[in-house]
Structure formats: structure tokens, C-alpha cells
Amino acid sequence: MLEPRLVQTTFFKNVLEALSDLFIEAHFEFSRTGLELQAIDTSRVALVALVLRAEAFNHYLCDRGLSMGLNLADMAKAFRCANNDDIITIKAEEDWTDTVTFTFESPEDGEILEFDFDFVGSNGVPLEIPEYQESEYQAIVRMPSAKFMRICKKLSSFGDSGDRDPVVIISVYKERVRSFARGKTGTSTTVCLQTQTVDKPKEPTLIEMKEEVSLIFDLKYMNSFSKASTLSDQVTINLSSELPAVFECKIAELGYIRYYISPRKE
């Protein structure tokens, strides 16, 4: 029997809430080194990869690998029923039945909640994703996640053009990042400049540009990533016209969540 135990209920609640809007299923892999999660959205345009090393957990035990596809909406529902300080135990039988049991134990209330999830196909993942090289990107933008969330909120409140999927155009030029969305009767533009690190040393916006670049993304992907970005103080956006964009937030020194998004082409 395999039994990783962990106490990161709040963290997983937030991850599942962020992902379950956009991704239906995810592939989970628990190993001695930690957890790796991958999911692709139904239109196969965005891939999310979450890595959380064993050291990130208060308590983590996993003697043998445990790998499964799970429905994210069901998991989000289960985690909503759990308390934030619950201890989670994950159990799967050695002989590979096709379900996994998540047990939430509340030491304070003396209550145990148990959920069985059926394995699902997990939509063509896992994939081999090479570590990305920053030098391959035309522009790299780093900014506080709170700022990124504000920008996405502004764009999505305006960028609903009605009949088709709203998009955002992100352009980097002259050490500026411009985000643009078109609504029904007008447009919305936010321009961010590189900020002086002396004024706000803790929350700089940094723009490294090799060449000007301008890319179109579906707003729904940006919104999902902005929800996930609450897990970290900063986001990094790597942009290239040849490669999928990488939207990353690092989780302390203990892992990361990355969205790889294929840009739309005119």
C-alpha cells in the first residue's frame, strides 16, 4: 500500500480552485522526491505543470511511486469540504485498482472525511517538458503577482467582445509591457514600465527585452494563471513568437507552477 501523508490542505484548495475552471483532468505523480502534476486544457492550447518537492510538505511519506489521472472538479469539491489544518492521507492499493482514497483527518474536531476518486485518462499527459532556457525568449517580464492579477481583472472586465472568446494582446517594447483587450464598444490598455528597484525593492517590475514581441492569448488562460499566482509573490512571463509562452510562479525554493500557453497567430 502507498500512503503519502501531507498537511497542505489550504495550498491544494487554492491550486484546485485555480485549475479546475480550465483543466478537467490532471495527471498526479507522487514519488520520493515530491509531487508532479500536469494537465492540458480541452482545446490543447495550455499545459500546466506543478512541481512541489517533498521538502515543501510539513510531512511527506512516499515509499513507492503513485501515478494517476484525476478529475479536478471532483477534487476541488472534496477539498472544499476539508478544514485548512486537516492531515491528508492518500491511499492506493498495491495491485492497481482504479481508485485512490483521499482521507482528511481533523485532529481538533476528531473527524475523518474520506473520498474515493476513480482514475481518469488524464488527456494525453504526462509529457516530457525540458527545462526552459531564458536565452530562447525574446522578452522576459517579472512583476508582483498582485499587479498581474490587477491587470487581468481590468482586462477581463472590459475584454468581453460577446460572440467569440476574448483575447489579450501582450506586447513588450522599449522596456514596457502593454496589455490590450477589445470589448464590445471600446478597448482597454494597460502599460507597465520597469519600476525603480530603489523605491520598491521588494516588488519590482523587471523587463528584459532582446527584441520587441507581441503575442495574442485567450483571456481565460491568463485568468486561470492569475488565480494560481496567489501561491507566490512574483510572476515571470517568458515570451517568444516561436515557443509557447511560459507563465511561472515559483513556490518559495520548493517548487513552481508553470503555464505553457501556445499563442494565437494572426
Added chain:
Amino acid sequence: GHKQSTITNYFIRA
């Protein structure tokens, strides 16, 4: 309209 490559074009199966 916009064309769009699928993300799986960039990565290989593990």
C-alpha cells in the same frame, strides 16, 4: 481568424 498550434506539438510523450 486566429490560427493556433496545440501545446502538444512542442513536447513529447514521457
